[in-house]
Amino acid sequence: MDAISLHVLTADGPVLDRMVESVNLPTSFGSVGVLRGHAPMLCNLEEGVLRCRNSQGILRLYIGSGIASVEKNEVNVLVSAARLLDE
Amino acid sequence: MANLRAIRMRIKSVESTRQITRSMKMVAAAKLRKTQSASNRLRDYADKAEQILAALGGGAGENPFCKPHGENKKVCYVLLMGNRGLCGTYNHSLLRFFTELRAGEERESLFYVLGRWGRDLISGAEERLELSDAPTAQEAHDLTEKLKQLYTEGGADEIVLVYQQFKSVLQQSPGTRTLLPLKLPEGGEKGDVICEPDEKAVLDRLVELTLQTTVHAALLEGRTGEHAARMTAMSSASDNTDELISKLTLELNHARQAAITTEISEIVGGAAGCTAASPGSGHTTPQSSGGP
Numbered sequence: 412m413d414a415i416s417l418h419v420l421t422a423d424g425p426v427l428d429r430m431v432e433s434v435n436l437p438t439s440f441g442s443v444g445v446l447r448g449h450a451p452m453l454c455n456l457e458e459g460v461l462r463c464r465n466s467q468g469i470l471r472l473y474i475g476s477g478i479a480s481v482e483k484n485e486v487n488v489l490v491s492a493a494r495l496l497d498e
Numbered sequence: 499m500a501n502l503r504a505i506r507m508r509i510k511s512v513e514s515t516r517q518i519t520r521s522m523k524m525v526a527a528a529k530l531r532k533t534q535s536a537s538n539r540l541r542d543y544a545d546k547a548e549q550i551l552a553a554l555g556g557g558a559g560e561n562p563f564c565k566p567h568g569e570n571k572k573v574c575y576v577l578l579m580g581n582r583g584l585c586g587t588y589n590h591s592l593l594r595f596f597t598e599l600r601a602g603e604e605r606e607s608l609f610y611v612l613g614r615w616g617r618d619l620i621s622g623a624e625e626r627l628e629l630s631d632a633p634t635a636q637e638a639h640d641l642t643e644k645l646k647q648l649y650t651e652g653g654a655d656e657i658v659l660v661y662q663q664f665k666s667v668l669q670q671s672p673g674t675r676t677l678l679p680l681k682l683p684e685g686g687e688k689g690d691v692i693c694e695p696d697e698k699a700v701l702d703r704l705v706e707l708t709l710q711t712t713v714h715a716a717l718l719e720g721r722t723g724e725h726a727a728r729m730t731a732m733s734s735a736s737d738n739t740d741e742l743i744s745k746l747t748l749e750l751n752h753a754r755q756a757a758i759t760t761e762i763s764e765i766v767g768g769a770a771g772c773t774a775a776s777p778g779s780g781h782t783t784p785q786s787s788g789g790p
């Protein structure tokens with residue numbers, strides 16, 4: 412079930428707005444998975460691959476460093492750059 | 499006839515000027531749209547960053563970019579001028595504002611100048627930097643890094659951005675914004691939020707992000723103002739050429755009519771002269787030649 416709304420934003424505009432089931436964030440201390448009902452969290456992101464899964468499959472984005480906030484099934488990812496790898 | 503030719507040439511030259519001003523207006527309008535939409539996209543990003551900051555409960559803590567230096571003796575102005583002229587009073591009013599600002603400044607001051615117009619015409623700047631017509635995130639990042647370095651190395655105790663603030667397409671007014679030390683909004687209670695790796699690291703990252711967003715927003719705002727000012731100036735220049743052309747056309751018609759009138763009166767005068775001369779001329783008339 413796709414219960415998390417994921418927003419990936421860069422200073423040049425939004426890159427992805429999608430409902431997903433889970434998100435995998437590349438952080439400075441390893442990869443962090445976010446599922447429905449995750450506790451509120453702020454974390455620093457490092458350059459790497461962000462993965463998200465929804466009913467249609469897995470989507471990968473290559474992102475620059477930034478910050479992510481998780482709150483009430485909403486994940487906001489603010490990064491210096493982001494590019495979809497699967498399109 | 500010489501006068502007629504001169505007026506025709508003048509009309510032709512005004513027409514080509516009109517062509518130039520009209521194209522400049524269209525180019526400025528396209529660039530204005532581009533920077534305005536970039537500003538809007540950046541605003542979404544900045545709003546989200548602000549939300550996150552609020553969730554963190556604000557408060558700058560010990561961040562080196564939020565903590566003022568012990569003594570505030572040296573100020574660095576970052577002057578954002580236009581890239582070109584022909585944009586009404588955009589550059590001049592900003593320059594006048596800046597001159598007055600510096601004259602009233604008691605601390606030691608230095609300044610950076612951005613934009614080709616300013617770079618070529620203003621002397622005494624510490625650094626002269628290029629800036630494109632639609633500043634990108636990368637340009638904002640480079641400038642922010644430079645200013646952060648200046649601040650941390652003690653080159654300046656305060657860094658102030660000076661630029662034309664965009665009120666509307668028809669109105670921009672010169673203003674300032676203090677970049678460093680950064681004032682973060684005093685937040686309320688920090689919610690129950692997990693910070694990874696820790697609160698300080700997250701706050702440092704957020705401060706970095708806020709600084710860059712602030713610089714980028716100011717750069718875009720200044721440039722939006724420049725394009726808007728140029729569009730307005732070129733629009734009124736095109737209107738003026740229209741007016742001038744209709745005035746010159748009227749003048750041309752007057753001159754042409756006057757020339758025609760002179761010509762007709764010359765012909766009439768000449769014809770009258772001929773008919774008046776014929777009866778008294780004697781030997782050329784048939785009567786005098788055909789005698790009995």
